[in-house]
Amino acid sequence: MKKRILIYGILITILPFISCSSDDDNSNSNNSTNASLIGTWNGTASTFNSQNAGIPDNNIVKFTSDNRTEFIYEGFGNNGEDISEFGDWSKNGNTLTIIWDDADSDNETYILQISELTENSLKWETEISGEGTLTETFVR
Structure with a gap:
């Protein structure tokens, strides 16, 4: 009987820590999405309407x-x-919006759809009005 009370006491003591750990992991993963975007990225490839366009201009x-x-x-x-x-x-979410400091009045907002974001790889695409889809790939 004393062993059961001791085991229940231990479980009751550690159970809140186990459930809190899961919550902490979820909040950290939400923050890591923004954190992984932060840094310097180097362009490696781009396509325009699925045709190779070389390294991104930017x-x-x-x-x-x-x-x-x-x-x-x-x-x-x-x-x-x-x-x-x-x-x-x-x-x-997967939408990245950039508001440029110095841009013509019709080009100040740049909207990109992120299709891949890892610690070492970033890939996005954007629709260029009346022309097609630009896809750019970057690495750290």
Whole structure:
């Protein structure tokens, strides 16, 4: 009888910790989705309407924890200088929205659908109005 009471006491003591552990894991996995986007990504491939388009023009993309982004176009400026675009980013599910700091009034919002996001791989696509679908792949 004393053994049963001792076992029940132990189970009652550790049971709340077991159930709390599961809740903690769920909240961490929700946060890791945003955390895994944060960092520097290097473009490796792009397609336009399923046709190979080479390396993305914005071949370096940076996302910071304060929801800022920088797209770097290496060698696209005068005399081969790099050009950067800056903006604010937000992620809702698989939708990534970027509001550019300096853009024409009809191009300030850029919406991307994330099709793959792991610690080392990022792939998204966007519809370019009247032209087709651009898909870009990045790695860390």
